[in-house]
Every structure is written in structure tokens, then in C-alpha cells.
Amino acid sequence: MSEEFYLFIGSEELFIFIFSCLILFIFLMRWYKPLLKAWPKERNHNEKLILGSLPVIFAVSIFIVLTLFSSFDVVDSILYKTFYTVLGFSWIFLGLILMSMCFDFMWIEDVIQLGNRAALAAIIGSFFALGVIYAGSNIGDGPGWWCVFFAGAFGLAAWVLLGLIYNLFTGIFERITVDRDMGCGLRFCFYQIVSGGILAYACSGDWTSFSATVEEFIAGGWPVLPLTAIMILIEFYYNLIAKRKGLV
Numbered sequence: 001m002s003e004e005f006y007l008f009i010g011s012e013e014l015f016i017f018i019f020s021c022l023i024l025f026i027f028l029m030r031w032y033k034p035l036l037k038a039w040p041k042e043r044n045h046n047e048k049l050i051l052g053s054l055p056v057i058f059a060v061s062i063f064i065v066l067t068l069f070s071s072f073d074v075v076d077s078i079l080y081k082t083f084y085t086v087l088g089f090s091w092i093f094l095g096l097i098l099m100s101m102c103f104d105f106m107w108i109e110d111v112i113q114l115g116n117r118a119a120l121a122a123i124i125g126s127f128f129a130l131g132v133i134y135a136g137s138n139i140g141d142g143p144g145w146w147c148v149f150f151a152g153a154f155g156l157a158a159w160v161l162l163g164l165i166y167n168l169f170t171g172i173f174e175r176i177t178v179d180r181d182m183g184c185g186l187r188f189c190f191y192q193i194v195s196g197g198i199l200a201y202a203c204s205g206d207w208t209s210f211s212a213t214v215e216e217f218i219a220g221g222w223p224v225l226p227l228t229a230i231m232i233l234i235e236f237y238y239n240l241i242a243k244r245k246g247l248v
Contacts, residue, residue, distance in 0.1 A: 016145060017083050023090040031055060031228065034108045044115045051107060055089070058131045062088045062138070069139040076213045088146060090132050093129035095156060099123075102160050104173050118185030125189030129159055129196030134199025142207035153201035154217045157214065162195060162228050170235040182239060191231045198224045 035048045066074055066081040074080040099105055110119035125210065137152030167173045172188055175181045202221030207213065 011147060013083060020083075020086045020090045024086055027089050027093040027159065028055070031107075034112050038112050040147055047103055047111050047115060047120050050120065051111060054124070054127050055092075058088065058092060058127070059085055062135055065135045067140060071138075071141045074138075082177060084138060084145070084148070087148075088131075089151065091134045091149075091156075092127070095126070095159075098156070098160055099126050099130075103163055103167070104177055116177065116180050118180045118182045121182070121185035121189040122176050122192070125192030129192040129199075130156075132196040133159060133192070133198040133203060135202040140206040141176055141202035147207045147213075151203045151205075151207075151213050151217070154214070155196075155203045155221070157190075158199055158221060158224065159196065162224060163192075166191065166228060166232060166235075169232045170239070172235060184235075187231065187234065187238075191227070195224045195227055198227065208221060218222065 001238075012203075032052065035052055038044070038048065062085050063081055066084055068075075070081075070084070074084065103122070103124050103126070105119055107119075107123050110116040111123060133155040134148075134152055137148045137155065166169065166188075172184050175184045176188065199221055202217045202219075202224075205216055
């Protein structure tokens with residue numbers, strides 16, 4: 001056994017890893033069990049296939065990012081790349097809970113049971129946004145797992161807050177979940193992915209201090225504000241067209 005392994009099992013990271021493994025198990029059960037139990041099995045087959053692939057895509061993508069861009073002590077360590085990949089599922093699980101609470105998107109009810117493809121598009125965008133933000137927070141050198149979560153917390157908070165602002169002005173959540181407006185679902189999916197990329201960039205970089213991390217996040221993340229404003233105006237435009245056609 002390597003010295004790295006003995007240092008790992010003697011540190012707090014072992015307890016974080018065990019806890020993350022438990023969260024991973026709960027997440028996989030809550031994600032895949034409804035996909036497998038849905039009846040009839042051929043119903044919403046494509047939607048279930050897409051949802052089933054998302055955690056796999058996340059795991060592979062995060063492992064690649066950790067291999068190429070993470071801290072110097074993680075890049076060449078299978079142990080720590082596994083640690084941060086598993087830890088990432090705790091992040092995704094937390095983000096999906098926030099999505100369900102704040103955005104009212106339910107991957108089980110809306111997609112699997114009701115076959116709402118507009119909601120599927122929005123959930124895909126949210127899943128990718130969460131994954132990209134977590135990936136960005138892992139880019140750069142840092143002293144430990146806590147700096148990853150500290151930097152990523154700003155991205156996660158901004159992601160939720162801006163999504164709520166988007167909905168406040170446009171009512172897009174109801175149009176996705178109730179009206180099943182596919183255009184809204186696709187536009188919100190696009191917004192989530194692009195804004196997630198901006199926030200991921202804001203979360204990335206070498207760790208120096210708490211205050212520097214805040215300053216760097218603001219400096220790198222401000223473009224998400226005009227993006228949100230533009231997307232709200234675009235939504236106003238589509239609402240106006242729909243009203244003229246008598247669709248709403």
C-alpha cells in the first residue's frame with residue numbers, strides 16, 4: 001500500500017468519502033429505481049434512456065477534468081480522482097434537490113410518469129449546469145476538498161438565484177411543467193448550460209484565500225447577468241408572439 005493511501009485513511013477525507021459513498025448509493029437508487037420500475041416498460045423509452053445516461057456522462061466528464069485540470073496532488077492520483085468523482089455526486093444530489101424545491105422540476109413525475117419533454121430539456125440543462133459548475137470548482141490548485149465546495153457554493157447559489165429571477169419575470173417554470181412548451185424548455189436548457197459554463201469559469205482557478213475567491217468569482221461571473229437579462233427579453237418576445245397568435 002502506498003504512503004498516499006495511509007495518509008488518506010488517517011485523514012478527515014476518509015469520513016467525507018464514506019459519507020459521499022452513502023449519498024451516491026441513495027442518489028443512484030432514487031435516480032434509477034423509478035426508471036426501472038416505470039410501467040409499461042416501453043413507455044417514454046427515449047426519455048428514460050436519456051435520464052439514465054446523465055450520471056454516467058457526469059462521472060466520466062468529471063474524471064477527465066480531474067485528470068487534466070485539477071490540483072497538482074490530484075492529477076496523477078487515482079485515489080483522489082475517485083474521491084472527488086464520488087464527492088461530485090453529493091454535489092449533484094444537492095443541486096437536484098434545490099432544483100426540485102426552487103424550480104419545481106421533477107424528473108420522476110414530469111418526465112417518467114407524464115412524458116413531459118419540455119421538462120426533460122430543462123432537467124438536462126440543469127444537470128449539465130450543476131456538473132459544469134462542480135467541474136469548474138475543481139480546476140486549479142487548492143489545499144483540500146473544502147475549497148472546492150467553497151468556490152462551487154457561489155456558483156450554485158448564483159445558479160439558483162438567477163433561475164428564480166428568470167422565472168419571476170417570465171413564468172417559464174409553469175410554462176414548462178404545465179403548458180409543456182417545448183420552446184421554453186429548450187431555451188431554458190440553453191440558458192442553464194451557458195450560464196453554468198460562465199459560473200464554472202468564475203469558480204475555477206488556484207486557491208489563495210477566501211476573500212480572493214470571492215473577488216475572482218465576481219470578476220469572472222458577471223457576464224451571467226447580461227445573459228440572464230437577454231434571455232428574459234427573448235422570453236418576452238416569444239410571449240408577445242404567442243399572445244398575438246392567441247396561444248396564451
